[in-house]
Structure formats: structure tokens, C-alpha cells
Amino acid sequence: MTSSMMDRKFDSLFDWFDQNRDGHLTHDDLEATATVFSQVAPPEDHANITAIHDAFEQWWQLLLRHSDTDGDGRVSRDEFIAVMKTDVTAPEHFESAVMAIADAILDAFDTDGDGVLSRAEYLRLYGALGVARQHTEEAFTRLDRDGSGTISYEEYRQAIVDFYLSTDPEAPGNYLLGPVDHPA
Numbered sequence: 001m002t003s004s005m006m007d008r009k010f011d012s013l014f015d016w017f018d019q020n021r022d023g024h025l026t027h028d029d030l031e032a033t034a035t036v037f038s039q040v041a042p043p044e045d046h047a048n049i050t051a052i053h054d055a056f057e058q059w060w061q062l063l064l065r066h067s068d069t070d071g072d073g074r075v076s077r078d079e080f081i082a083v084m085k086t087d088v089t090a091p092e093h094f095e096s097a098v099m100a101i102a103d104a105i106l107d108a109f110d111t112d113g114d115g116v117l118s119r120a121e122y123l124r125l126y127g128a129l130g131v132a133r134q135h136t137e138e139a140f141t142r143l144d145r146d147g148s149g150t151i152s153y154e155e156y157r158q159a160i161v162d163f164y165l166s167t168d169p170e171a172p173g174n175y176l177l178g179p180v181d182h183p184a
Helices: 003-017 027-039 046-067 077-088 091-109 119-128 133-143 153-165
Strands: 116-118 150-152
Touching: 003 027, 003 077, 027 046, 027 091, 046 077, 046 091, 077 091, 091 119, 091 153, 116 119, 119 133, 133 153, 150 153
Parallel strands: none
Antiparallel strands: 116 150
16 A cells, blocks of 8 residues: 555544544543543443543553654644554554454444444444444445455454555455545
8 A cells, every 4th residue: 555545544543533623632532532432332331441441542652652752742643644654553563552442342332242243233333433324334335245244353353454554445444434535
């Protein structure tokens, strides 16, 4: 994948995390993002709510440690994109910084406990996160790689890997937050 494609994906992720829209990420932004995810989990699901918050805290600490070079407690868009490409997606950090969130999300939003996300569960999750319905519908279809009508644990984890690591611009996981614009 070209660097500009990675930049676009991480740029859209930055916008998603920048909860107060001030152009910088702070601890409050990542905590607010964790809260958004947590609010669509069942309120009694304390274990997964805690796991979501803990994983976002770990991600924040990684961002801070590797990109806040001036020590102001904020991460700019350029710093975020750079640290995503060099540190967050590095094998030694990816599982604990990114996949821990994916696992907690799958556990929290599998409301019937069958180990997969149904179309209704998936649409509810990403709709609550602010992704437009037409994008969630398209993403669900792409992520359901085996055509079973559900997204398995493995399919969801693969979608996360696609979004953060794939070199294929058409990889299904690139559609998690809506289509990534391709260059003209």
C-alpha cells in the first residue's frame, strides 16, 4: 500500500479519535473514544467495558511515549500518522494496542453470546459509533468473507488487521469506518 493510502487511513482514524475536534489528540480524546465504544456495550458488561478502557489507555500511553516529542501531552495529526506507521502497527505493539480493543469489542457487541456478530449486531455497533448505515451495510458484506451471514471472531480480527496493516487497497477491513478515498 502506498504511503499516501496509509496516511489516508490513519488520517480518518485521527478524525475519529479527535473527539473535541481541536486538531490534537489528548488523553481526554482517547478516554472519550473508549467511552463511545463502552456506551454501546450492555451496561452490566463490566469486564468488557473495563477491557475497552484499558486497551485505549494502553494505546494512549504508546502514542504519548513515541510521538509527544515536545512533552505537551498532545499528539498532532502528523505525529499520529507517523507513530501509527512506525510504532502502533509494529508487531511488538499491535496486539496489545489495537487487537485488545477489537477483542473487547467483539465480546461486548456479541449480545446473544454466539461468538459471531450478526448483521443486526454489527450495524448497531458501527451505527452507534457514527458510521453511516450505507457504509456499515457495505462493510458487513465485505467482512463476511465466508458468506455465512455473520462476522466470526476470525473475520473481525482479519478486518482490523486489514485496516491497519494491509497492502491491498481493496482489503475488506479498509471499509470498517467507511470507504477510504482512493486517489483520482
